[in-house]
Amino acid sequence: MDTVIARLGKPHGIKGEFTVEVRTDRPEDRLTPGTSFATDPDIGALTLKSARWHRDRLLLAFDEVPDRNRAEEIRNTLILAEQDEEDEDPDAWYLDDLIGLKVYEDDVLVGEIVDVTNGVAQDLLHMKHTLGHEVLIPFVTEIVPEVDIEAGRLEVTPPAGLFDAE
Template sequence: MNVVARIGKPHGIRGEVTVEVRTDAPDQRFVAGAGFATLPDRGTLTLKSARWHNSRLLLTFDELSDRNRAEEFRNTELLVAADDIVDEDDAWDSDELEGLTVEIEDADGRRKVGEVLRVDYGVAQDLLVFRHVAGHEVLVPFVEQIVPEVDVDAGRILLDPPGGLLDPPDA
């Protein structure tokens, strides 16, 4: 099973919820009638409607009829079967990336600059979070211009960072 979203706070009084999207195709994934397994297991949720509001996806499920019921599902992850996911070359689960070596390439060749800690999912874009070899945490916009290569099999990620991105916060 793959996580496609995490339920956030209720929106309004009729059971609508905000979600943290974890799929590259939310408009195809979140269609009326779609069913989602839940983690922790709270049974299947059937999508009634989906709409965008201020860059945030709002979902309504048949099983969540009011704000109180929606609140019970806060932080629940929505799952789909792995075979329901279209295989994309540029899509990874965050657990596949955790622990990968982060490298940059310069005049001296490739060198390690850190190790991936996690991926923070955002509304506008995701952030790759890694521990720099100097000890500080670095937040990198997870976009192709800055992260041109992800090689899970080789255990590394190549960055092409703009100047200053890897500097410590107090620099």
């Protein structure tokens, strides 16, 4: 089974490099030059030419992307890799598994996870509140003590004011 490990962002420079949204907790192991990746949408395999950090952003270049024009064409493509059996941790979830989960506070439905931002310190869950506004929830045990992928839900204990509309 393939899993999303990165999303290609905006091009960087004129030589076909991308900024990327990293969706793996081990980019140094998963994103190594010479590795070929499947893509979604399927634009054919991409072979990683280089990976380097620029400030706090990871930049990737692929053999099949010679310039900025091609990089613009395939922006937002998802980079896929095979799921490692040894990586399976019962207390870990793939970011894509969290999207669509119903969010409950004291068994009352308060929203649904619509996106996840992979952060340096922690991930942020983007929740569409039942009242219509979006809420960013830090994905930490103190605020999200329970995640049940099979039941399609997560329980939250938000600090005061977190769910207030701006």
